[in-house]
Amino acid sequence: MPVFHHYALSGPCRYIRLVLGEYGEEAEFREIEPLARSEDLLALNPAGTVPIFVDDNRAVISPAPVIAEYLAETRGVRFGEDSLIPATASERAETRRLVAWFGSKMHEEVTKLLVDELVLKRIAPKSRGGGSPDSTIIRAGRSNIHYHLRYIGYLVERRDWLTGNRMSLADLAAAAEISCLDYIGEVLWNDNEPAKSWYARIKSRLSFRPILADRVKGAPPTPHYGDLDF
């Protein structure tokens, strides 16, 4: 069985869990310590980051956008027209642009800042990356989240899903980031009705259930986190 290295409150890791779920694929999950430097991890991925997907043929795949393309190529084909990657080159490009937008830009500007400062640094021992939260970083993340939510709302009002009339990798990448922020109660849902109704649609998918069941030790989710009607 493939091995999947990840941690629970990581947007890029959740993105791949959703892709695996949509394709009905199983893997042996190995949870890492998020902030700690690990030689084992560096041996698999010189960037030292998760997610890392180790396939049955021992191919070691990372980072998240590359794993998603790899899964689409090796698993998605059997879904044909219903795959998570659209059929035309320009639609595929738009999907990839938005995967980069949410999975990299929003991740770096919002999710990583808030999750690291508000949760990971707090629950990790000092020797494994723990420390005091930095209020400047928290303010930056809280300020940046608004335009990303507005952008989701803007897109789904015009396109139904983020890249068109079908769910694609872009929706999963964006929902994965949002779900981490929702876990820690940082999404002000009343701000943006279209984004909320898009998230409600994704949240009710079968592939989302394991993510809604996530519980991080020492950091319980906000009460509405698992509710499909929030």
Place this chain on the structure above:
Amino acid sequence: MPVFHHYALSGPCRYIRLVLGEYGEEAEFREIEPLARSEDLLALNPAGTVPIFVDDNRAVISPAPVIAEYLAETRGVRFGEDSLIPATASERAETRRLVAWFGSKMHEEVTKLLVDELVLKRIAPKSRGGGSPDSTIIRAGRSNIHYHLRYIGYLVERRDWLTGNRMSLADLAAAAEISCLDYIGEVLWNDNEPAKSWYARIKSRLSFRPILADRVKGAPPTPHYGDLDF
């Protein structure tokens, strides 16, 4: 004819110029002011960054890794086996991992820091993003370059090209970053013979000539920049 928005001393823009060159594709080049905020650019790409590729069918494609995949899909296919993307899913994944490594990680940790601080901020008027260079940022870039060069050397000693026995998108992405650093004399070639001989091979390709002919007003290249024997 497609339109390509870019600026000369940008690794991601040069990466796409190399892909266009390898595929024998032409485009109308439009040079932007690198540090200035432009509403026209934001209308094409909400991230406000170049490169942006506008195809004949008006599809607007960005950022660089997405443009490269788009060109491979729409132009590369006619090259069949000789395309810049390898044939198997795991080799393609390795190519994409290294495109992300050099085109994003090395770009953010090295090229962008040194080019912005040493050139762009110096030659731009204050109203268009100019200012004094930050010595802390310059030190960081100069410190990070070594392990990226070592990594190139490590890979090409084992694989001939970065991802295998054929040149791929990964080589072009890495060489594009290196070429910007070489323009400003920040690559210490004597440090790493395998990386140097790999760069010499790419530098001698036809697709590289326009890049070696680049001249930025107010910032001439180091003397050896255009030499194929450096």
